[in-house]
Amino acid sequence: MQGVEKKSLRDTYGAILAEIGEKNPNVVVLDADLSSSTRTSIFASKFPDRFFNMGVAEQDMISTAAGLAAGGKIPFASTFAIFASGRAWEQVRQSVCLSNLNVKIAASHGGITVGEDGPSHQALEDIALMRVLPNMTVIVPCDANETAAATRKIASTYGPVYLRTSREKFPLIIGKDEEFHIGKGRILRHGSDVAIIACGIMTSKALDAAQKLEEEGISAGVVNMPTIKPLDKDLIIQMAATTGAIVTAEEHSITGGLGSAVAEVVCESEPVPVMRVGMKGKFGSSGKPDELMDYYGMSAASIVEAAHKAVALKNEPARNGRAR
Amino acid sequence: MKLVNDAGELRKIARDLRVDILKMLAASGSGHTGGSLSAIDILTALYFGRMNHGPNIPKDADRDIFVLSKGHGAPALYAVLANCGYFDKSHLGTLRQLNSMLSGHPYSPSTPGVEVSTGSLGQGLSMANGIAMALRLDKRKGTVFCMMGDGETQEGQIWEAAMTASHQKLDNIVGILDNNGLQIDGWVRDVKGIEPIGDKWRAFGWDVIEIDGHDMPAILSGIDKAVAVKGKPCLIWAHTVKGKGVSFMENKASFHGLTPTQDELAKALVELSTT
The missing domain is CATH 3.40.50.920 (Rossmann fold)
Structure with a gap:
């Protein structure tokens, strides 16, 4: 798509997350030592009391998010797609999906466009891994505007969600203020x-x-x-x-x-x-x-x-x- | 719930709960006997002696919360919850059956009083931390109690969670280690040793209170001390006996996942009636 403006999905996710945090005090955010990459750092600097850096411990992060959800919070847990879906798969299954807890797993760096970091960091199996889980919703936005709309929508919709964004900037396709409809192409x-x-x-x-x-x-x-x-x-x-x-x-x-x-x-x-x-x-x-x-x-x-x-x-x- | 402070009274309740556990397991023909019996005295002290909870306030924001991270001890939890009135005792006879509200491992969507689903070892402490973090954000006064098995501490996630609790300075969480020394394949020390386990928890930033997990006054005072710890999480390191209360089940790894036959049940009930 020559000549079309490109925008970062993860930048957008980070900005919208901070905006949602402003409106809803029940939104909390967890990250596993990648907040500067996943852009949850924006939320962290605005709402330090509601941001939890779990260190390099993705399994603990997902189960802790499940506990926060059981305690009435709306946790957004972010890390790279490979770790969220792979390293912590069983925690996503047992701690989150089994009890249908309201955890939003917002994974950045999906797919091969991770690029230079190589195959260890390129999640090419995550959609499959998340799709097989009962109660899970799986969303892969095509651009920054769709990422913004989807992030807002999942914050106000109950249930576990896997939202996959990317490291790269993608061409803008979707209109800026269009609403996201879960389950609709x-x-x-x-x-x-x-x-x-x-x-x-x-x-x-x-x-x-x-x-x-x-x-x-x-x-x-x-x-x-x-x-x-x-x-x-x-x-x-x-x-x-x-x-x-x-x-x-x-x-x-x-x-x-x-x-x-x-x-x-x-x-x-x-x-x-x-x-x-x-x-x-x-x-x-x-x-x-x-x-x-x-x-x-x-x-x-x-x-x-x-x-x-x-x-x-x-x-x-x-x-x-x-x-x- | 109206709480009991008398250790003798709590011992009697624990004995009756042992009877319920054994009957439940004999009826189902599958389930974890040894670890249910090692945990039941502590569960009795918590639910009948100390925790602020009750079926009349199941979602009260200030209630205390219990997480059975060693989810295979479900029969003990179910016996406690039924006797607290969360559901009718008749359900105990349906353990592990199709359409029963009592799943093989704790499953919160189906069982009143079960706070979170557990069973895959190692995940409960992280969930308990999450609940404790939510309670602290909301300035609630409840304590989260999380019981782990000793074999369970072979799971790496337990130590991730132990680090989280101390880093977050969670003093509204109390860990309980049901240290019965046995796991499915034998003695913990032979399968993969966890010692020095108390030092490990201390090194991870926890206060550690060591007790005999079948001595009711010691359990009660251990809980009181643990709840009073400020600025850091506290672990009650409970030395227990797998299969406690039934002589021929005590310290037998085979009774980890084995249930009593009708003969064994009858013998066990005779033993318990004389204690």
Whole structure:
């Protein structure tokens, strides 16, 4: 998306968190020694009594957040996505989700755009890990404005949430004052040949890909799907029914994330070809974010290629047992 | 709840609770006998002798709160809660059954009086800290009591939480170590030794009060002293006996996760009726 303003999701999260803290004295914030990176430092400096730095102890942080929620608080716990979802997974399951406690896990540095820190710090499994948990809501905003709206919305909605933001600045796509609706996707561009369903940074790349496809004579729709769980099944079924071919795009493993979630719905309700763009069964490596996205096949060009395949599959002559 | 201060009276209550625990476990055919019996005297002292709580004020903002981090001691907690009136005693016979309100490990959504869900070892102290931090922010006077197993202190998260409590200077939390010396695979000292455990807690910034966890006056005064500690968290280091109260269950690792047969139940009840 050339020429479009870019803005940081984590900066926005930090600023909105401080704004929410002003309005709601029950909001408390925890971090695990990464407050300057996750931007919870803004809240910490404004409300030191309601900020708890738990040190390098993510498991303790999540269970402590659960205790604060049991005590009537609205805790936002932040660290890098890999540690929040991976290191502390069992605490998220046992301490938070099992009792449906009102803990908001706001993880920054999701995906491969973490870049230079390398594979140990690149969360490419977090959406899958969080999506399997009962009671959990999983949100992956596509830009800073959506991050702001989602942060406000989850603060006023009961229940455990995993909100994934990023280290990098993403192009602005969503309007500044648009409300966030948990569990709702949105059509950003209409198309009749194929539908691209994306979240996070891949939404902007999907729009780029759709533009390119149009130049090639393929009409591609684009859906921004910020809530991975609960998933907007109606919209997915509608897209499958009207286009007959789906491409998913996520900055995450193609196993278990948005692509899998969409495929589950499509297979059960409106079987059409689904091609998944994302990390294909590998760990990442160090490098510049844009380089890595291209290298590992998470670019607009990868989406274009997947769209071609999906459309070709759709148009194959009917075979025995195939619906279309 | 109206509290009992007489140690003899509390001992009688604990004996009756042991009977409930054994009947409950014999009926369910699965569950943790040894660790329920090692914990029950302390639980009795807390719920019947000291804690500000009750089924009439289950969500009172100033109540004291108990967290059973060693969640496998659930039968002891259920016996206590039923006898405090949080739910009808008839439910004790449904332990671990489908659609029972009494899950194998404490599960707060289904059991009145259970404050948080536990069972995966090591997480309860962190949750108890979180509750204590919330109480302090709201300037509430309640104390949070958190009981841990000794084998449980092999979990790294216990020590993360121990650091948190002392760093946050939480003096409204009281840890209780049910030091019965046994875990599933045998003696704690053989599986993976935790000594010197008292020194470890002191080194992590806690006051430590060492007691005999079956001596009712010692338990009561230990709780009183622990609650009075200011500026830092306090641990009641309770020396206990796994299977306490039933001779053939005492100090037997096999009774960690084993329940009494009908024969064993009958023998145990005879023993308890003469104490």
